[in-house]
Amino acid sequence: MSPSKTAVLYRMVMPKHLCPYGLKALHLLKAKGYAVEDHWLETRAATDAFKAEHGVSTTPQTFIDGQRIGGYDDLRRHFGARTRDPNALTYTPVLAVFAVAALLALAVSQATFGTPLTVRAGEWFVAFSMSLLAMLKLRDVETFSTMFLNYDLLARRWVPYGYVYPFAELAAGVLMAAGILTWLAAPLGLLIGGVGAVSVFKAVYVDKRELKCACVGGDSHVPLGFVSLTENLMMIAMSLWMLVPRHG
Template identity: 70%
Template sequence: MADAQGKTAKLYRMVMEDHLCPYGLKTKDLLERQGYAVEDHKLTTRTETDAFKKEHGVKTTPQVFTESRRIGGLEDLRRHLGQTVREDSETTYMPVIALFGMAFAMALAVAILVTGSLFTWRVVEWFIAISMCLLALQKLKDVESFSTMFLNYDLLARRWVRYGYVYPFAEGIAGVLMLAGILIWLAAPLALVIGAIGAVSVFKAVYIDKRELKCACVGGDSNVPLGFVSLTENLMMVGMALWMLARMAV
């Protein structure tokens, strides 16, 4: 910030042999980028840290002080500087945007490698197949958490609980086979079934029952809201499956 030029901030952060506080480093970096001259006070022992917390009545470090006023930790500093702070429970589409963005970049890379050109209709195929693989990977990181969140809305999983454990593997297998262009007789029907069930489930939960839920599409720990993006993911699988089945029939 422009009005921060020439100002000084005191920063108290943990710098121990066995622990270098990452939030302290981020806080120091943020202050310096905002034009503050930082008086960096390093708390080098647990006893010193506990004494500091007790003296100032705080539960955590780092702590920032400016002009004899305590600002607080990293998130408090960000608010003080007028920056947006996202709460842990706040919904966000960023994980999905990042995943689909990377999938598209990878599809373009495959296009260049295979055809030597970006302008090929197969980019769409590769994009969807890679997206399925990446989405499956997110779910496979913690199948238990995914299956729990999945039960909130998936119609088949509610009737057959084990489907929540099967789904990530089915999505991953279908994505890999479609990317390789092999065993389409298996991959396409598999993607069609799980995509159709998913689309119907999301549509019912969001647009008929009007429920506000989090989507399990990028794993069981996501804050992505269930809705249009989730429906799009399933419709992409359905469309890809129908396209490949049509190609097989020709």
């Protein structure tokens, strides 16, 4: 029988602070079959003393076979798992928005018409996407408007447009979802979608600039490119669709 695997973990467990990475490290070690000697650092003084003794700046810290592995990310790398780079570019945020918007649209269509696959579901998908993206921008309009100035042509000529944009996008999305005030929603969608599409195309495909998109807010790590252009083209298509006369 192979000897049992043992790891030693030091993590902060204080009355007003329970380190989440310590809990993650504990869970990961147990999942990998380790018996864990779980040492709690229950005061700030104990934590500072531990850091000074081992020459580290953060906790938790894991030791295996007497060797210090490090913090939670170091532990993940030790077991061959990938670690997230907080500054890496990723399409995940905007793809998550589109996925949630699609599911909501299908659900509302099912509840309304008894089937998820309807033309109205497609309309709701675009409207919900716009509304969710606007919500993310509205978390911090100041930071969004600053990032937006990196590439939007209208905002560069009229700075307040960067502050107006999230509210205009939300208004257009909500009105499109409700199917009302087409005379307002369609022009709004055409304006922000049209200017956005031209701005993204120029920045990415003409000027060949590598920028972050402000589409999910000013703290975005979404690269400006095809997905951003698609978002704007969806708004244009939806706005034009709303202007098509309905018969019957």
